[in-house]
Amino acid sequence: MQDPSPRKRPIVEVRGLRKEYPLGDETVVALKHIDLSIMRGEICCIFGTSGSGKSTLLNQLAGMEKPTRGEVRIGGALISRMSEEQLAAFRQRHLGFVFQSYNLLPSLTAAENVAMPLLFRGVPPAQRDAAARAMLKRVGLGHRMDHYPAQMSGGQQQRAGIARAFLARPDVVFADEPTGNLDSRTTVEVMEMICGFARDFHQTIILVTHDPEMARYADRIVTLIDGQIVREDVKQRSVQ
Ligand SMILES: Nc1ncnc2c1ncn2[C@@H]1O[C@H](COP(=O)(O)OP(=O)(O)O)[C@@H](O)[C@H]1O
Ligand SMILES: [Mg+2]
Numbered sequence: 015m016q017d018p019s020p021r022k023r024p025i026v027e028v029r030g031l032r033k034e035y036p037l038g039d040e041t042v043v044a045l046k047h048i049d050l051s052i053m054r055g056e057i058c059c060i061f062g063t064s065g066s067g068k069s070t071l072l073n074q075l076a077g078m079e080k081p082t083r084g085e086v087r088i089g090g091a092l093i094s095r096m097s098e099e100q101l102a103a104f105r106q107r108h109l110g111f112v113f114q115s116y117n118l119l120p121s122l123t124a125a126e127n128v129a130m131p132l133l134f135r136g137v138p139p140a141q142r143d144a145a146a147r148a149m150l151k152r153v154g155l156g157h158r159m160d161h162y163p164a165q166m167s168g169g170q171q172q173r174a175g176i177a178r179a180f181l182a183r184p185d186v187v188f189a190d191e192p193t194g195n196l197d198s199r200t201t202v203e204v205m206e207m208i209c210g211f212a213r214d215f216h217q218t219i220i221l222v223t224h225d226p227e228m229a230r231y232a233d234r235i236v237t238l239i240d241g242q243i244v245r246e247d248v249k250q251r252s253v254q
Contacts, residue, residue, distance in 0.1 A: 022053055022054075023053065023054050024051040024052060024053055024054070025052060025053065025054045025088065025089055025185060025186060025218050026050070026051065026052040026058075026075060026086070026087070026088055026186065026218070026220070027050075027051050027085075027086075027087040028048055028049060028050040028051070028074075028075065028084065028085070028086050028087075029049055029084055029085045030047055030048075030049065030083060030084035030085065031045055031047070031048040031049075031050075031071075031074060031081050031083070031084035031085070031086065032045055032046060032047055032048075032081060032082045032083040032084055033045040033067075033070050033074055033079070033081050033082050033241075034082045043241055044067045044070040044241050045067050045070055045071060045074070045081075045241045045242075046240075046241045046242045047084075047242070048071065048084070048242075048243060049243075050236060050243065050246075052218065052220065052234065053218075053233075053234075054216075054218055055212075055216045055217065055218060056218055056219075056233045056234050057209055057212050057213075057218075057219050057221065057231060057232045057233045057234070058218070058219070058220045058221065058232060058233065058234040058235075058236065059221050059222075059223060059228065059229045059231070059232035059234070059235045059236065060072060060220065060221070060222045060223075060236050060238065061223060061224070061226070061229045061235055061236065061237050061238070062224065062237055062238035062239060063224055063239075064224060066238040066239055066240060066241070067238050067240070067241040067242075068190075068222040068223075068224070068238055069190055069222060070241070071222075071238065072188055072190050072220065072222050074086055074094070075088075075188070075220060076105070076109060076111070076186075076188045077093040077094075077096065077101045077104060077105060077109075080094065081094050088104075088108065088109075088185065088186060089108065089185050091104065091108075106131070106134040106135070107134075107135070108184055108185045108186070109184050109185065109186055109187070109188060110131065110178075110179035110180060110181075110182065110184035110186070110187040110188070111179055111187070111188050111189070112172070112175050112176055112179045112187065112188070112189035112192045112208065113175060113189075113190065113192070114190060114191040114192060114193075114194040114195055115195065116163070116168070116171040116172055116174070116175045116195075117175065118163040118171055118174060118175060118178075119163075120162065120163050120164060121162075122162070123159065123160045123161060123162055124150060124155060124158050124159050124160070124161055124162075124163070124166065124174045125143060125146045125147055125150060125159045125160060126146075127163070127174055127178055128146035128149055128150055128174055128177045128178045128181055129142040129143060129145065129146035129181070130178060131178060131179075131181050131182040131184075132145060132146070132181060132182055135182060145181060146159075146177070146181065147159055149177040149180070149181050150174065150177055152177070153173040153174070153176060153177045153207060154173065155170060155173055155174060155177070158170055158174075168195055168196055168200070169196055169200035169203065169204065172192065172193070172195075172196060172200075172204050173203075173204065173207060175192075176192075176204070176207055176208055176211065180211045180215065180217065183215055183217065184217070185217075185218065186217075186218045186219070186220060187208075187211075187212070187217060187218070187219045187220070188219075188220050188221075189208065189219065189220070189221045189222065190222040191222055191223060191224070192204060192205075192208065192221065193205060193223075193225075193228065201225075201227075201228070205228060205231050208221070208231075209231045232249070233248065233249050234246065234247070234248050234249070235247040235248075235249075
């Protein structure tokens with residue numbers, strides 16, 4: 015049998031994932047038993063109503079929390095067994111994040127914020143700055159590079175957040191409700207930007223949303239109800 019094409023190889027593999035949270039004397043089962051494979055270059059949407067377990071799943075996939083049971087692999091690395099230090103290093107080297115609340119550092123300019131992932135990777139300052147500025151131009155913020163987050167609109171801050179997430183070309187970009195604080199027009203702009211980057215750079219993105227409008231951008235839609243996958247839809251991309 016021939017090797018599958020690169021975009022058909024899984025980058026994220028989840029087996030028997032369960033997550034419980036203690037809550038007083040009780041236990042909340044946020045994820046019951048999740049098996050999931052996400053292919054390289056895919057835009058995967060984790061979809062469901064509030065409380066269905068989307069953020070919990072994202073947090074286990076990105077190594078932000080430890081599963082109660084089961085395994086999570088990213089690019090073959092068993093992240094569910096890594097120590098906190100190994101995880102922190104793995105996240106900096108391999109993962110990117112877009113946050114609902116943008117999470118730009120208020121004391122840094124847009125260019126300085128965007129350059130952060132390269133700082134962690136030991137890239138020299140002039141090179142970091144040039145890369146961050148090129149990326150900011152690309153997201154239409156050429157006129158805001160030396161502005162501070164407080165001087166930028168929500169949409170502009172989120173575009174800077176996207177530039178930061180993709181700058182170092184991480185293996186996977188995670189986004190939990192990235193347009194949750196934006197109006198509908200800005201939501202479309204931001205989603206097109208995220209998906210444009212994912213496609214141009216052939217980058218895997220895992221996106222959490224409760225909004226069916228956003229799920230249409232995905233190649234793979236994973237629907238959660240009560241901590242369980244109830245449906246998985248995979249779209250074939252006509253243009254690559
Ligand atoms: N840290 C926590 N402690 C206790 N329960 C939690 C915690 N995080 C999430 N939960 C519970 O797990 C379930 C799934 O939550 P979550 O993953 O945040 O859902 P979603 O992102 O789909 O809205 C909910 O019942 C929520 O109350
Ligand atoms: Mg959530």
